[in-house]
Amino acid sequence: MSLSWYQRYLATGWALRQAGCMSVDATDVAVAAGPTGPGGAADVTVRQGATGGGGGAAPRAGDAIRRAELAAFLRSRRERITPEQVGLPRGSRRRTPGLRREEVAHLGAVGVTWYTWLEQGRDIHVSPQVLDAVARALLLDRAERSHLFALAGAIDPLPGKECTGVPLALRQILHQLAPFPAVVQNSRFDILAYNSTYGQLMCDLDALPEEDRNCMWLAFTHPGWRATLADREATVRTMTAKFRASMAEHVAEPAWKALVTRLTEASPEFREIWAQHEVERPASALKVFRHPKVGLLQLTGTNLWTGPNPGPKVLAYTPVDDVSRERLEQLEKLAFGQE
The missing domain is CATH 3.30.450.180 (Beta-Lactamase)
Incomplete structure (x- = not known):
C-alpha cells in the first residue's frame, strides 16, 4: 500500500531531523502535496528551523512568545464554548472543557492537524483565510478577532472590520x-x-x-x-x-x-x-x-x-x-x- 501524502511528509521530516537538518518543531518542507482549501496546502506552511544545516534565518526571540500567547488564547476561547452553543451533542464521555480541537476544526472546515499545531505554538504560517475560519468557529467578537490576527501576524481579509458597530x-x-x-x-x-x-x-x-x-x-x-x-x-x-x-x-x-x-x-x-x-x-x-x-x-x-x-x-x-x-x-x- 502506498503512503499518503501526509505520511510521506512526516517520514521526510523525521529523516531530516535525524540528519540534524531541522529543529524538532519546524521543517523546511512546505506542505505542497496535501489538500487545498482552508487548512490545506495553500493555506499553511511549516517553516524552516534555525538549527542544523537547513540554512534558514534564526527566528526572532519574540516570535516564540507570540506563538505561545496565540496558543493560550485559542485554548481559552475553545474551552469556553459549550457543544450546545454550536449545535453539537455533548455525549456522555466528554472530559474536555468546552469544545475538542477536532470539533473546532470541523466547525471551521480546517485541517485538524493545522489547528492542533496552532494550539501547540508550532512555527507555522497560516493564511488569513484559515484564521477567518477559526475566528468564526470560535465565535470571536470584534476585539477577539482583531487580537487573533495580531498574534498571528496576519491582516484581516474582511472589509469594514476597523469598527463594525457603534455602542x-x-x-x-x-x-x-x-x-x-x-x-x-x-x-x-x-x-x-x-x-x-x-x-x-x-x-x-x-x-x-x-x-x-x-x-x-x-x-x-x-x-x-x-x-x-x-x-x-x-x-x-x-x-x-x-x-x-x-x-x-x-x-x-x-x-x-x-x-x-x-x-x-x-x-x-x-x-x-x-x-x-x-x-x-x-x-x-x-x-x-x-x-x-x-x-x-x-x-x-x-x-x-x-x-x-x-x-x-x-x-x-x-x-x-x-x-x-x-x-x-x-x-x-x-x-x-x-x-
Missing part, C-alpha cells in the same frame, strides 16, 4: 450634541453613525445605501454633497491627503484597496489628486458649508478619538458665530420635518 452610549452622545452636527467615522472615512443634524448637513444620508456612506466617495461623486462644500477643491485635496496618510498602515487591506479602486474608476478628479501622493495628518479646522435651505454655515470641526489609537473618531461641528448657530437650529428642525 448605544456613543449614539446617545451624538443625539445629545444636536443641533451641533456630529458623526462617527473610521480612518477610511466610513460614516458609522450620525445625529439628525449631520444627516441633513450635506445631503439626506438616510436615503443613501450603506455602501455609499463614505465621505471620500460622497465628496467625489455625490452632486448634493459636493455643492455644499464652499471650497470644494481645497476640501477634497485635504481629504485625499489625510486618506493617503491613514492608508499607510492599511496598504494591503482589501477594504482600503477596494475604495481606492472604486474612486479611481468613478472620478477623474480623484485619479489626478491621488497620483500626486500628498499626505496630511488629521487636524481641526474651520469648515464652511453652503446649505441649500438654511444658507452659509461656518463651523469648527473637532476630532474626538474613541480609542487609544487614531481610527474611529467622533467628528463634531460647532458654530463660530450666532448666525451659524441659529441656522444649525433651523437645520435640526428640517431634519424632523418641522419646517
